[in-house]
Amino acid sequence: MRDLDHQVITQALAWVREGHPIWLCTVLATYGSSPRAPGAMLVARRDGHHVGSLSGGCVEEAFLEEVVAGYFDRSVTLRSYGESREESHRLALPCGGVLEVLIEHRAPDATWLAHLEALYQALQGQRRLVRRVDVEAGASAFQARDDDVAEGPCVVRRPASVEIRIGPVLRLLLAGLSPVAEACARFAQALGHEVIVCDPRPEMRKGLCIDGVTVVPQLPSAFIAAGGCHAATAVVALTHDPRIDDLAMIEAVRTEAFYIGVMGSRRTSDARATRLLRSGGLSQADIDRIHMPIGLDLGSKTPTEIALAVVADIVRVYHGKARDVL
Numbered sequence: 001m002r003d004l005d006h007q008v009i010t011q012a013l014a015w016v017r018e019g020h021p022i023w024l025c026t027v028l029a030t031y032g033s034s035p036r037a038p039g040a041m042l043v044a045r046r047d048g049h050h051v052g053s054l055s056g057g058c059v060e061e062a063f064l065e066e067v068v069a070g071y072f073d074r075s076v077t078l079r080s081y082g083e084s085r086e087e088s089h090r091l092a093l094p095c096g097g098v099l100e101v102l103i104e105h106r107a108p109d110a111t112w113l114a115h116l117e118a119l120y121q122a123l124q125g126q127r128r129l130v131r132r133v134d135v136e137a138g139a140s141a142f143q144a145r146d147d148d149v150a151e152g153p154c155v156v157r158r159p160a161s162v163e164i165r166i167g168p169v170l171r172l173l174l175a176g177l178s179p180v181a182e183a184c185a186r187f188a189q190a191l192g193h194e195v196i197v198c199d200p201r202p203e204m205r206k207g208l209c210i211d212g213v214t215v216v217p218q219l220p221s222a223f224i225a226a227g228g229c230h231a232a233t234a235v236v237a238l239t240h241d242p243r244i245d246d247l248a249m250i251e252a253v254r255t256e257a258f259y260i261g262v263m264g265s266r267r268t269s270d271a272r273a274t275r276l277l278r279s280g281g282l283s284q285a286d287i288d289r290i291h292m293p294i295g296l297d298l299g300s301k302t303p304t305e306i307a308l309a310v311v312a313d314i315v316r317v318y319h320g321k322a323r324d325v326l
Contacts, residue, residue, distance in 0.1 A: 003123070003169035003170075003192040003193065003194065004040075004041075004052055004053060004192055005039075005040065005041045005052065005123065005169070006120075006123045006124075006169055007051055007052065008024075008041040008042060008043045008051050008052035009041070009043075009116060009119050009120050009123060010120065011043055011051040012024060012043040012051075012116050013113070013116050013117065013120060015043070015045060015108070016106075016108040016112060016113050016116060017108075017113065018108075019108050020045050020108055021045075021046065021105065021106065021107050021108060022043055022044065022045060022105075022106055022108070023043065023044045023045075023067055023072060023103055023104065023105050023106075024041065024042075024043050024103075024104045024106065025041060025042040025043070025044070025052075025054060025063065025101050025102065025103050025104075026039065026040070026041050026101065026102045026104075026155075026162075026164060027039065027040040027041075027054055027099060027100070027101055027102075027155075028078070028100045028101060028102050028155050028157065028162060029099075029100040029155065029157070030098070030099055030100075031098040031100075036053055036054060036055055036099075038154055038155040039154055039155055039164060039165070039166075040052070040053065040054065042054050042060065042063075044063070044064060044067055046067060046068065048064050048067075048068065050064065054081075054099060054101060055081070055099055059081045059082075059099060062081065063079075063081075063101075063103075066079075072103045072105055073105055074105065074138070075104065075105055075106070075137075075138025076102065076103070076104055076105075076133060076134070076135050076136075076138045077102075077103040077105075078100065078101070078102060078103070078135060079100075079101050079103055080098060080099065080100045080101070081098065081099045081101065082098040082099060102133060102135075102162055104133065104138075104140070115140060115142075118142055119131070119166060122166040122167065122168070123166065123167075123168060123169055124168065125167075125168030125169075125171065125230040125232065125233075127144070128144070128145040128165075128166070128167045128168070128231070129142045129143065129144060129145055129165075129166045129167075130142065130143050130144075130145055130163050130164070130165055130166070131163070131164040131165075131166050132161055132162070132163050132164075133161060133162045133164070134160065134161050135160055135161060135162060136160055145165065145167070167231070167232060168230055168231075168232040169192065169193060169194055169232065170188075170191075170193040170194070170232050170233075170234065170314075170318060171193065171194045171195075171196065171229075171230065171232055171233040171234070172184065172185070172188040172193050172194070172195045172196070172233075172234050172236070172311075172314070173196050173198065173220070173223075173224070173228060173229065173233055173234065173235045173236070173257075174195065174196065174197045174198065174220075174236060174238065175198055175220035175221075175224075175235060175236065175237040175238075175239070175244060175245065175248035175252075176198070176199050176201075176204070176220060176237060176238065176239035176241065176244040176245065176248070177197060177199045177201070177204040177205065177208060177239070178204075178238050178239050178240070178303075179303035180238045180263065180303045180306045180307050180310070181197065181236075181238040181239070181307075182208060182210070182303075183303050183304045183306075183307030183308075184236065184238065184307040184310055184311055185197065185210055185213050186210060186307075187307055187308065187311040188311055188314075189210065189212060189213070191311070191315070194214075195210075195212070195213045195214065196213075196214045196215075196216060196223075196228070197213055197214070197215050197216065198216045198218055198219065198220035198223045198228075199215075199216075199217070199220070199244075200217060200218055200219050202217070205217060219244070219247065220235075220237070220244060220247070220248040220251075221244075221247035221248050221250065221251040224248065224251040224252055224255060225251050225254075229252065229255035229256065229257045230256065230257075231256045231257070231258060232258060232318075233255070233256075233257040233258065233259075234257065234258065234259035234260075234261075234314045234317075234318075235248065235252040235255075235257050235259070235260045235261070236259075236260075236261045236262070236263075236294060236310060236314075237249060237261070237262040237263065238262075238263045238294075238310070239263075240263065240264070242272070242275075245262050245263075245272075246272065246275065246276060246280060248262075249262055249272075249276060249280075249282075249290055250276065250280045250281070250282065252290075253282060253286040253289050253290065258317060258318065259291065259313075259314050259317050259318070260289055260290050260291065261290065261291035261292060261294035261295070261310065261313070261314075262290060262291075262292045262294055263292075263293070263294050263295075263306070263310075264292060264293055264294075265293060266293055268293075269292035269293050272292060273287050273290075273292070291313065294309075294310055294313065295309035295310040295312070295313045296309045296312050296313045296316070296323075296326075297309070298312075
């Protein structure tokens, strides 16, 4: 998994286990243009080693200088970057943007280690949590989320506290291998998504060589039925083999996956819908959840172009954008 915030928490856990105090930073709000959304994280040590990003620019340098100078030795500090004209110019914030950042300075004790482990599990998709930080007292705690929102973390400001919604990174579950599926895997990795490929066919798996992709030698339908999906999962079937694609769709609609899609022409898709209704036991509501034909209509012809259309549509749905506003 290459998601940047997942890397932040992984590194934070490693440093705390080694006995290092750390500074965990979370973007609370952005005003104007900013490369990183609310909820984005960075972790740092006193010596300047860090993982993650607040702005993708000079804000990180300014923050690390302030850490070394001892500006953030309280448990919790709120810091805004780019508020003044001089600072916005000096930090090269794009389009005059302003960042508000929550900075937590934590000792490497058992309580903080357990807190980070809970964060890690949430990013892995095993739990969805709300992280509440008391700005004055410096305490932090979790409460379980009962929503089904598949979007990334968001922030709610309250008079004396901050609430940060934590959820899993986007998971792309590829039901079977094909040239289009392999191209999708590469696009999704570049976007920082977790990628899982399920295919029982050894001859297809043999040619796959993408670092960081989890390969499961199993029917996708079996993997899905065993709990392979959470609310931030996109299930896509791109093999043109109904023995793989149809079974994957039948299982996927029983999950909370936010995106379910299968490749095929309009004619093929209509035939598949009829087949799934008659013999697959699906309802019309189930059929309506499936994107078929899959992807945005970009006029795609090559496997890479089709993959681009598929991944772009997944991102569109993930961020709640209607097709007619694109």
